[in-house]
Amino acid sequence: MTNLTLRQLRYFEALAHHGHFGRAAEACAISQPALSMQIKELEGSLGIMLFERRARQVWLTGFGEEFALRVGDILRSIDELDELTRASRDTLQGRLRIGVIPTIAPYLLPTLIGNLNQMNAGLDLHVRETLTPTLIQELAEGRLDTAIVALPVSEMSFSEVALFSENFVLIRPGADEGKPVPDRENLRDMRLLLLEEGHCFRDQALSFCNIQSVQQGLDASSLSTLVQMVGAGIGVTLLPEMAIAVETGSACVSVSRFASPQPSRTIGMIWRKTSPLAQQLLQISEVVRQSAVTLREQHNA
Amino acid sequence: MTNLTLRQLRYFEALAHHGHFGRAAEACAISQPALSMQIKELEGSLGIMLFERRARQVWLTGFGEEFALRVGDILRSIDELDELTRASRDTLQGRLRIGVIPTIAPYLLPTLIGNLNQMNAGLDLHVRETLTPTLIQELAEGRLDTAIVALPVSEMSFSEVALFSENFVLIRPGADEGKPVPDRENLRDMRLLLLEEGHCFRDQALSFCNIQSVQQGLDASSLSTLVQMVGAGIGVTLLPEMAIAVETGSACVSVSRFASPQPSRTIGMIWRKTSPLAQQLLQISEVVRQSAVTLREQHNA
DNA sequence: ATTAGTCATAAGAATAACTTATCATAATAA
DNA sequence: TTATTATGATAAGTTATTCTTATGACTAAT
Numbered sequence: 001m002t003n004l005t006l007r008q009l010r011y012f013e014a015l016a017h018h019g020h021f022g023r024a025a026e027a028c029a030i031s032q033p034a035l036s037m038q039i040k041e042l043e044g045s046l047g048i049m050l051f052e053r054r055a056r057q058v059w060l061t062g063f064g065e066e067f068a069l070r071v072g073d074i075l076r077s078i079d080e081l082d083e084l085t086r087a088s089r090d091t092l093q094g095r096l097r098i099g100v101i102p103t104i105a106p107y108l109l110p111t112l113i114g115n116l117n118q119m120n121a122g123l124d125l126h127v128r129e130t131l132t133p134t135l136i137q138e139l140a141e142g143r144l145d146t147a148i149v150a151l152p153v154s155e156m157s158f159s160e161v162a163l164f165s166e167n168f169v170l171i172r173p174g175a176d177e178g179k180p181v182p183d184r185e186n187l188r189d190m191r192l193l194l195l196e197e198g199h200c201f202r203d204q205a206l207s208f209c210n211i212q213s214v215q216q217g218l219d220a221s222s223l224s225t226l227v228q229m230v231g232a233g234i235g236v237t238l239l240p241e242m243a244i245a246v247e248t249g250s251a252c253v254s255v256s257r258f259a260s261p262q263p264s265r266t267i268g269m270i271w272r273k274t275s276p277l278a279q280q281l282l283q284i285s286e287v288v289r290q291s292a293v294t295l296r297e298q299h300n301a
Numbered sequence: 302m303t304n305l306t307l308r309q310l311r312y313f314e315a316l317a318h319h320g321h322f323g324r325a326a327e328a329c330a331i332s333q334p335a336l337s338m339q340i341k342e343l344e345g346s347l348g349i350m351l352f353e354r355r356a357r358q359v360w361l362t363g364f365g366e367e368f369a370l371r372v373g374d375i376l377r378s379i380d381e382l383d384e385l386t387r388a389s390r391d392t393l394q395g396r397l398r399i400g401v402i403p404t405i406a407p408y409l410l411p412t413l414i415g416n417l418n419q420m421n422a423g424l425d426l427h428v429r430e431t432l433t434p435t436l437i438q439e440l441a442e443g444r445l446d447t448a449i450v451a452l453p454v455s456e457m458s459f460s461e462v463a464l465f466s467e468n469f470v471l472i473r474p475g476a477d478e479g480k481p482v483p484d485r486e487n488l489r490d491m492r493l494l495l496l497e498e499g500h501c502f503r504d505q506a507l508s509f510c511n512i513q514s515v516q517q518g519l520d521a522s523s524l525s526t527l528v529q530m531v532g533a534g535i536g537v538t539l540l541p542e543m544a545i546a547v548e549t550g551s552a553c554v555s556v557s558r559f560a561s562p563q564p565s566r567t568i569g570m571i572w573r574k575t576s577p578l579a580q581q582l583l584q585i586s587e588v589v590r591q592s593a594v595t596l597r598e599q600h601n602a
Numbered sequence: 603a604t605t606a607g608t609c610a611t612a613a614g615a616a617t618a619a620c621t622t623a624t625c626a627t628a629a630t631a632a
Numbered sequence: 633t634t635a636t637t638a639t640g641a642t643a644a645g646t647t648a649t650t651c652t653t654a655t656g657a658c659t660a661a662t
Contacts, residue, residue, distance in 0.1 A: 004379070006307050007650090021609060034651055036610060046386045049577025052443065053609070055659045059443050061577050062396035062425075063389050070385070074378050078305070081371050085347045088364050095363035124363075142353065142360055276350025276362050308619090322640055335620050337641060354640070356628045 006078065008042040009071045011035050012050065016068045019058050092280040093122035099135040099147035100127060103201040103223060104267060107242045108148070112291040119287060131198045139272065146281050148288060150200045151268040159278065160270045161285050164292045166241040168208065168263040171226075173233045174252035181256045184209055184263075191235030193226050194219055201265075205238045208263040227251050240265065242292070245299045267292075307379065309343040310372050312336050313351065317369045320359050393581040394423035400436040400448035401428060404502040404524060405568060408543040409449070413592040420588060432499045440573065447582050449589060451501045452569040460579065461571045462586050465593045467542040469509065469564040472527075474534045475553035482557045485510055485564075492536030494527050495520055502566075506539045509564040528552045541566065543593070546600045568593075 014024040015035065025035040043050050050064035060068060087093055100109065109127065116123055128135070128144060135147040136155060151162055170181060182190065187209050195202040196219040206212065218234070220226045224247055226237045231251035239247060239255075248255055269285045271278065315325040316336065326336040344351050351365035361369060388394060401410065410428065417424055429436070429445060436448040437456060452461055471482060483491065488510050496503040497520040507513065519535070521527045525548055527538045532552035540548060540556075549556055570586045572579065 004307070004382075006305070022607090030650090031652055032609075033611080033653085037650080040610085047390045048386060052573070052575055052577055054443075054573075054575050056608070057443075058609085062398075062446065063394065066385065066389075066395045067382070070378065070382050074375060074382070077371065077375050077378070081305075081368070081375070084367065084371070085349060088367075089348045093364065094367045097363075142355075142358075145363065272353070272355075274353055274355050276353050323638090331619090332621055333640075334622085334642080338619080341641085356640095357638070359640085 004042060004045055006075075008038050009075060011038045012042060013068065013071055013075060015039060015051065015058065016060055016064065021058065087122065091120055091122075092277065092284065093120075095124045095126060095145075096277075096284070097126040097128065097143070097145045099138060099144045099149075100129050101132055101135065101147075101149050101200060102129055103195070103199065103240055104148055104242065105129040107246055108288070108291060108295065111295050112288055115287050115291050115294075116284070132200050133198070136270075139270065142272070145275065145277055146269055146271040146284070148267060148269050150204065151266045153268075153270055155270070157273055158270045159273050159275075160268050161282065162266050162268045163285060163289045165264045165266045167257070168205065168238040168240055168265070169244060170236060170256045170258060171230045171239050171248070172236045172254045172256065173230060174254055175233075176236075177254035179254075181258060183259065187236075193229050193235045193237040195223070195226065196221055201238075201240065204263075204265050208238070223247055227253060238263070241299075242295065305343060305346055307376075309339050310376060312339045313343060314369065314372055314376060316340060316352065316359065317361055317365065322359065388423065392421060392423075393578070393585065394421075396425045396427060396446075397578075397585070398427040398429065398444070398446045400439060400445045400450075401430050402433055402436065402448075402450050402501060403430055404496070404500065404541060405449055405543065406430040408547055409589070409592060409596065412596050413589055416588050416592050416595075417585070433501050434499070437571075440571065443573070446576065446578055447570055447572040447585070449568065449570050451505065452567045454571055456571070458574055459571045460574050460576075461569050462583065463567050463569045464586060464590045466565050466567045468558065469506065469539040469541055469566070470545060471537060471557045471559060472531050472540050472549065473537045473555045473557065474531055475555055476534075477537075478555040480555075482559060484560065488537075494530050494536040494538040496524070496527065497522055502539075502541065505564075505566050509539070524548055528554060539564070543596060 011024070011028055011030075014027045015021065018024040018027060021036055021039075022032050025032040028035060039051065048063050049061055050067060051058050052061055084093075105127070113125060113127075116125060128138065132149050132153070135144065135149060136153060136158075138144045139147050140155070140157065148163070151160055153160060170187075172179070188211055192205070192209065194205060201223075202219075218229070220229060223239060223243050227239065227247045228251055229235065230237050231253050244255060269281070269288060271281050275281065312325070312329055312331075315328050316322065319325040319328060322336055322340075323333050326333040329336060340352070349364055350362055351368060352359050353362055385394075406428070414426060414428075417426060429439065433450050433454070436445065436450060437454060437459075439445045440448050441456070441458065449464070452463055454461060471488075473480070489512055493506070493510065495506060502524075503520075519530070521530060524540060524544050528540070528548045529552055530536065531538050532554050545556060570582070570589060572582050576582065
């Protein structure tokens with residue numbers, strides 16, 4: 001048993017509906033014998049008659065009626081499966097697990113989530129905020145669908161697309177407002193406050209200053225803390241552009257741009273090359289890019 | 302679209318479960334390429350990837366998970382369909398529409414319904430009580446599955462089985478108790494009360510008396526009424542054996558058997574020769590026969 | 603008695619599904 | 633690195649299923 005087919009169920013439903021082999025067959029776009037055979041096959045494999053055939057009419061047996069009710073439900077479920085598929089084919093639906101580094105997440109996500117939800121009704125967004133190495137591992141293991149990180153990541157098995165680049169600005173105590181902006185050489189002699197080990201932004205800042213490491217045990221766990229420390233006069237720090245609006249609102253600090261070439265980093269999106277979502281992730285990346293643009297415009301306005 | 306098959310869904314479920322083409326194929330008792338092809342076919346017809354394939358692992362995409370949930374429900378429904386079928390194959394389940402003539406129904410049905418329900422848990426019994434011509438028509442039109450009537454019905458398109466025969470007894474006013482039992486010739490001269498036109502029992506009674514019709518407009522609509530009329534001294538009547546216990550309980554009437562050969566009729570069951578229920582109806586007829594036997598024994602005890 | 607309507611059956615053609623053999627790729631081991 | 637192993641994809645050919653057309657059988661209506 002259990003070799004009944006959806007085809008048989010569809011033919012069965014048609015015959016139950018039309019009560020006439022010829023017309024049911026026509027409705028199924030097949031010949032009458034083809035339908036007769038499938039019905040016969042179905043009844044044979046079930047071991048029960050579904051229809052009573054009489055000279056000029058065909059009707060369901062009692063069992064056939066019960067059967068028809070269930071078959072109707074099943075075929076409707078199959079139809080829904082089709083609808084679900086059609087709805088998901090182009091626009092991404094369902095779960096999307098996205099990882100974001102901590103120096104991007106708090107600033108970009110509010111806008112991004114808003115944009116994604118607006119464009120994509122059926123999206124179930126799971127956000128993971130953690131350091132790049134963890135994101136890379138979880139992405140590789142299939143526990144994330146994509147991640148927003150600083151490029152490059154240089155993983156052979158990942159695709160990456162650049163989204164935007166953001167400059168770094170200098171944050172000094174409020175009292176330093178108006179003082180000349182130091183260049184990278186001078187910066188090395190100032191007390192530069194940094195994020196904890198593991199944050200890519202720490203490495204990017206160090207790299208700009210051409211130093212390998214700093215000795216003092218004052219590393220902060222968030223940009224927000226860094227800015228507070230600068231406000232307290234403990235030292236200076238760098239901030240990615242995107243964080244300025246949020247982080248310097250309340251603290252009394254001075255924000256200065258560096259002379260060209262300004263330090264910067266490139267933010268991009270990565271996913272497994274094998275990911276079947278590649279197509280849609282590329283679309284998503286466009287939304288992310290647009291969210292960053294919107295954010296910047298809001299800031300400048 | 303819409304040419305996805307149950308086979309594909311079963312293979313899909315197996316692969317989703319095992320996460321491994323080879324083992325899933327083994328579980329489906331097919332070769333690995335066969336499964337690969339069906340999955341590929343499925344994904345192709347859907348237009349979406351269901352699995353992400355990597356070197357040593359295969360997992361569901363987000364859409365695939367949603368898909369799997371629904372597919373699981375559908376396959377379980379199909380399994381239930383099988384169970385329903387297995388349960389219905391031998392013992393009659395579901396709706397059974399049975400017609401019974403009015404001179405049998407009130408006496409036989411209580412016992413019969415009890416027996417059927419006892420033997421047959423899943424039986425949804427619909428009883429129709431009306432005159433033989435109506436029963437025959439509704440049976441022919443497929444609005445009944447079977448009927449219990451007096452034989453013969455002589456319809457070419459019906460099968461009939463005899464169930465039992467029952468004698469007719471004479472019902473006279475209580476005061477006639479002990480008087481000699483008239484034979485059919487004498488009976489013709491007594492005031493014989495009958496059911497309305499259309500009742501087969503009316504014709505059977507007339508036939509026994511060798512008369513075509515009676516003139517008086519005193520026809521009753523039920524045996525119960527007839528007995529009440531006899532009790533009131535209006536005349537005499539005949540009663541089928543099965544009705545005696547119920548109908549003569551309260552009225553003050555005399556019950557007498559005729560001399561051999563006693564008048565009688567044969568009760569049988571009929572159904573369309575084309576009915577797929579034939580097999581089971583034959584079983585049902587055995588239950589009806591047994592119910593009549595039980596009834597008679599109760600009466601004689 | 604003949605005709606028309608309807609479903610079943612038969613034979614052969616077209617499709618679909620499967621099997622075995624083989625290839626390609628990537629992770630593991632040497 | 634290089635060889636090995638595990639695993640899924642592909643190709644070619646076979647088998648099974650499903651379809652079509654032609655025809656038969658039965659029954660109701662003319």
